[in-house]
Amino acid sequence: xxxxxxxxxxxxxxxxxxxxxxxxxxxxxxxxxxxxxxxxxxxxxxxxxxxxxxxxxxxxxxxxxxxxxxxxxxxxxxxxxxxxxxxxxxxxxxxxxxxxxxxxxxxxxxxxxxxxxxxxxxxxxxxxxxxxxxxxxxxxxxxxxxxxxxxxxxxxxxxxxxxxxxxxxxxxxxxxxxxxxxxxxxxxxxxxxxxxxxxxxxxxxxxxxxxxxxxxxxxxxxxxxxxxxxxxxxxxxxxxxxxxxxxxxxxxxxxxxxxxxxxxxxxxxxxxxxxxxxxxxxxxxxxxxxxxx
Ligand SMILES: [Ca+2]
Ligand SMILES: [Ca+2]
Numbered sequence: 001x002x003x004x005x006x007x008x009x010x011x012x013x014x015x016x017x018x019x020x021x022x023x024x025x026x027x028x029x030x031x032x033x034x035x036x037x038x039x040x041x042x043x044x045x046x047x048x049x050x051x052x053x054x055x056x057x058x059x060x061x062x063x064x065x066x067x068x069x070x071x072x073x074x075x076x077x078x079x080x081x082x083x084x085x086x087x088x089x090x091x092x093x094x095x096x097x098x099x100x101x102x103x104x105x106x107x108x109x110x111x112x113x114x115x116x117x118x119x120x121x122x123x124x125x126x127x128x129x130x131x132x133x134x135x136x137x138x139x140x141x142x143x144x145x146x147x148x149x150x151x152x153x154x155x156x157x158x159x160x161x162x163x164x165x166x167x168x169x170x171x172x173x174x175x176x177x178x179x180x181x182x183x184x185x186x187x188x189x190x191x192x193x194x195x196x197x198x199x200x201x202x203x204x205x206x207x208x209x210x211x212x213x214x215x216x217x218x219x220x221x222x223x224x225x226x227x228x229x230x231x232x233x234x235x236x237x238x239x240x241x242x243x244x245x246x247x248x249x250x251x252x253x254x255x256x257x258x259x260x261x262x263x264x265x266x267x268x269x270x271x272x273x274x275x276x277x278x279x280x281x282x283x284x285x286x287x288x289x290x291x292x293x
Contacts, residue, residue, distance in 0.1 A: 070116030085120035086113070101247070102139035104132045132239050134257075135250035145255035150262070153255045154280050155206040161220035163198050166190050185219045192216060210281065221280045225273055236270040 062073035067083035074084050091113035094100055099111045105127075109115035115133055122128025145153075168177045169186040178186065189195060195216060196209045210217055228241050242260060250256045263271050263279040274284060 069112070070118075070120035085123070086117040088114045088117040091117060098137050100138040101136055102134045104130065104134045106134075106139050108138040133243060133247060135246070136248045137251045140251065142250065142254050142257075145258040149255050150258055152203055153253070153259045155203055155210065157259075158210065158217050158221060158280055159196065159201065159206050161224050162189065162195075162217060165220045165223060166195075182223065185223075189216045189219070217280075218282055221277060221282050222273075225276045229273075235273045237272075237276070238270060242271065 061075050061079055061081040065073045065081035065083075067073050070086055071083040072086045072090075073081050075081050088110075091111055094110045094114075101109050101112050101115050103109060103115055103119075109118065112133060119128055119131050122131060165178075165186050166189060169183060169190050172178050172183060192213070194213055196205070196213070201209075224245070225237070228237055228245060229235065231238075231241060246256060246260060259279070260271065263275055265275050265278070266272075277284065
């Protein structure tokens with residue numbers, strides 16, 4: 001599965017940078033800043049929290065009045081723009097099955113637009129507070145994750161993150177997907193002759209390689225955290241911040257939910273950088289979250 005995801009990155013991620021999501025082709029948010037990466041670009045897809053209000057343009061007060069997902073702009077009697085809940089029936093019709101999303105209420109929504117519009121109508125209620133976009137695609141039976149499988153998850157994900165970074169580096173000449181500083185870090189991994197190349201590796205080999213080439217795995221793990229930790233950049237991941245990675249992964253990797261749940265070891269609903277590093281087997285280091293070591 002991880003190899004398959006990497007192939008997807010190869011086809012989609014690098015041409016139109018996005019991670020994992022072979023499912024969607026819409027070009028939104030692709031105008032990347034230097035250093036933006038696939039995960040960061042996906043953030044908008046699942047964003048619940050951002051509301052940007054800009055100056056009102058005289059002729060159409062709603063023109064530059066942006067509303068968060070699930071809301072649309074309307075003007076009141078005094079021509080003042082305001083964000084109101086979107087009527088789900090005004091959402092574009094889903095074209096493919098992977099436009100559907102599954103909510104944490106285990107209900108399938110036609111699209112993320114329908115989901116956020118519905119969530120908006122529940123704003124202020126306990127139900128609305130607890131409702132999140134769980135994963136991409138229609139709700140389906142996800143088999144329980146066994147303890148033994150849970151142990152395998154970080155092994156494969158670490159290897160995958162490393163491979164994603166190397167793939168980004170290899171194709172970065174034209175796309176500026178990594179910052180100069182990031183490129184230098186990945187260059188060391190890329191040029192290391194001992195690097196484990198992409199392939200179907202046994203868990204024993206992955207575990208052995210992690211032990212032998214531990215330093216190669218540190219940056220990819222911290223890099224991924226940094227890409228997700230954007231709203232705000234505070235060293236903690238909220239459910240919404242984690243969504244761009246989690247939502248497309250769940251239908252394919254049945255241990256995803258359990259893995260990220262146990263990552264939040266103090267159970268405060270946030271995954272701190274230290275918790276993140278720890279659940280990928282990265283030892284604590286003396287560094288501040290701004291630098292991600
Ligand atoms: Ca954050
Ligand atoms: Ca926590």
